[in-house]
Amino acid sequence: MDYILNMLGPLWQGATVTLKLFFITLVLSLPLGLILALLRISRFRAVSTSVNGYIWLMRGTPLMLQMLFIYFALPFVPVIGVKLPDFPAAIVAFALNYAAYFAEIFRAGIQSISKGQYESAKALGFTYAQTMRRVIMPQMIKRILPPMSNETITLVKDTSLIYVLALNDLLRAARNIVQRDFTTTPFLVAAAFYLIMTLVLTWGFQRLEKRYAVYDD
Amino acid sequence: MPFTTIKPMIDARDVYKHFGGLEVLRGVSLSISKGEVIAIIGPSGSGKSTFLRCLNHLETIDRGHIEIEGELLVETDEHGKSHYVADAEIRRICRKMGMVFQQFNLFPHMTVIQNIIEAPMIVKGIPRQEILPRAEVLLEKVGLTAKRNNYPSQLSGGQKQRVAIARALAMEPDIMLFDEPTSALDPELTGEVLRTIHALAEEHMTMLVVTHEMAFAREVANKVCFMDQGEIVESGEAKAFFASPNHERTKIFLKNML
Numbered sequence A: 001m002d003y004i005l006n007m008l009g010p011l012w013q014g015a016t017v018t019l020k021l022f023f024i025t026l027v028l029s030l031p032l033g034l035i036l037a038l039l040r041i042s043r044f045r046a047v048s049t050s051v052n053g054y055i056w057l058m059r060g061t062p063l064m065l066q067m068l069f070i071y072f073a074l075p076f077v078p079v080i081g082v083k084l085p086d087f088p089a090a091i092v093a094f095a096l097n098y099a100a101y102f103a104e105i106f107r108a109g110i111q112s113i114s115k116g117q118y119e120s121a122k123a124l125g126f127t128y129a130q131t132m133r134r135v136i137m138p139q140m141i142k143r144i145l146p147p148m149s150n151e152t153i154t155l156v157k158d159t160s161l162i163y164v165l166a167l168n169d170l171l172r173a174a175r176n177i178v179q180r181d182f183t184t185t186p187f188l189v190a191a192a193f194y195l196i197m198t199l200v201l202t203w204g205f206q207r208l209e210k211r212y213a214v215y216d217d
Numbered sequence B: 001m002p003f004t005t006i007k008p009m010i011d012a013r014d015v016y017k018h019f020g021g022l023e024v025l026r027g028v029s030l031s032i033s034k035g036e037v038i039a040i041i042g043p044s045g046s047g048k049s050t051f052l053r054c055l056n057h058l059e060t061i062d063r064g065h066i067e068i069e070g071e072l073l074v075e076t077d078e079h080g081k082s083h084y085v086a087d088a089e090i091r092r093i094c095r096k097m098g099m100v101f102q103q104f105n106l107f108p109h110m111t112v113i114q115n116i117i118e119a120p121m122i123v124k125g126i127p128r129q130e131i132l133p134r135a136e137v138l139l140e141k142v143g144l145t146a147k148r149n150n151y152p153s154q155l156s157g158g159q160k161q162r163v164a165i166a167r168a169l170a171m172e173p174d175i176m177l178f179d180e181p182t183s184a185l186d187p188e189l190t191g192e193v194l195r196t197i198h199a200l201a202e203e204h205m206t207m208l209v210v211t212h213e214m215a216f217a218r219e220v221a222n223k224v225c226f227m228d229q230g231e232i233v234e235s236g237e238a239k240a241f242f243a244s245p246n247h248e249r250t251k252i253f254l255k256n257m258l
């Protein structure tokens, strides 16, 4: 028992890195994804085409490759090249990658709202911005909750990818103890932690879905 | 006031509109005076909705001239190119008109009362406590006070349409545009909506009503316009129009409606 309590210290250290990556990624990629979605449905072709290209690039290549690129290769790219420390490099890669996935979820949600909603809002005098904020977005949120729940649960597990940058996240902390003490218990503790996070998210999304269930479309 | 010319509420002249290769409006002109009720009738696909939607800028016109209460919305130069006024002006002018759609288009995520107060609050910036009592009066008027806190999905079609009417009225428009307000309703529910519109006519609301309800058109409208293939074929004082239509196309249409 003492042994397990002892290993919880370093594991918790790792978990905070995981949690930090998870939350910072969400905070950055959700608004960025929304902006991308709005640009993607813009009537300016050049804008929507470039956003489309960006989404294709980010969804079409592995997140791990993107992370390695930003950490190792970006410093050598002319003009935009910067050398980022490991954790910020991971954050940038995760935010850019997840923004692309969220953008597609937002876009599908926005485009599922009927034209009649835009028209009645416009006929009442709403500007485009007011229509989006008051009429379209609130309805979109209800519809995107299931895919959003999926995507954030995927993010929980994707955080473990940062081990390639030698960051001490939960999984690496577990592996260190496993290698040092020749026991697999840390893996089980780590698994329990991921499961608890997923459980909390599932519960949170279920509550949101219940709240939005007060109306039907 | 013999020397002041009274401007029509809507003055549309020679409006043209096409979708792809299809000429949907081919020189439609219509003017409506204050307190007048005009019914637009005609077969499906004749351009009735498109015309209504051009008036409040849900569609843009190719050519023509539209004035709302004497204010220019769009005009056409000698080269046949249309020019709209600035966007903010368009919004301000079009706010003089309220619109009711065939498919209601209520905001499903808002309760009945929220549907009604939303636009006055957001668009006009009226404080909630100021608009609420007015919204309650409107609800009373359309007979839905009991449904105040229900969501649209909990209402019948006729109730939805009455909320849509109250929602449009909350913006205090000078003109109401109705696009087949009863066409999506079960027959037994059309009466309650038509009565609501009838009551508005008795308060001298200026209204343009696209409808297939001939009895309603005859009874409530001052004037009837018959549209076919993008043109107003014939128009006239309501009772006379139905009693003795002049045009062959009108006669055939009216015969088929009965």
Ligand SMILES: Nc1ncnc2c1ncn2[C@@H]1O[C@H](COP(=O)(O)OP(=O)(O)O)[C@@H](O)[C@H]1O
Binding pocket: B019, B020, B022, B024, B042, B043, B044, B045, B046, B047, B048, B049, B050, B051
């Ligand atoms: N947005 C649109 N794009 C293409 N065609 C349209 C559009 N809206 C209407 N039309 C066409 O224009 C014609 C007139 O339509 P509409 O004004 O809705 O007629 P009505 O209301 O008299 O039934 C129809 O042939 C219809 O298919």
Ligand SMILES: [Mg+2]
Binding pocket: B048, B049, B050, B179, B180
């Ligand atoms: Mg129509």
